[in-house]
Amino acid sequence: MITLSSVKDIRKELNLTQKDMAKLLGVTGQYYNMIENNKKQPSVAIAKQIGSILDIDWTIFFK
Numbered sequence: 001m002i003t004l005s006s007v008k009d010i011r012k013e014l015n016l017t018q019k020d021m022a023k024l025l026g027v028t029g030q031y032y033n034m035i036e037n038n039k040k041q042p043s044v045a046i047a048k049q050i051g052s053i054l055d056i057d058w059t060i061f062f063k
Contacts, residue, residue, distance in 0.1 A: 002056045004038055010054045011036070025049050035061070 002010070011021060022032040025046055034040035035050070042050065042061055051058030 002060055004060055007050070007054065007056070007060075008036055010056060014054065016053075021050070021053065024053055 011018075016024075018032050018036065019029050021036075022029040025032060027046065031040065035042045035046070044058075047058040047061040050056070050061070
């Protein structure tokens, strides 16, 4: 089961930096960092984009 804490590991396995993710999502690096570190909840649209990029269930951000 994928958890919020494994998002960082999955991103790294795909050789993506936080900066890469931020650029793909059209958000700032700081905003993406806060999402990844569970300090900010993404919008549904951003969560779906992260889920698509990392091939994970986007709803993990809302559990």
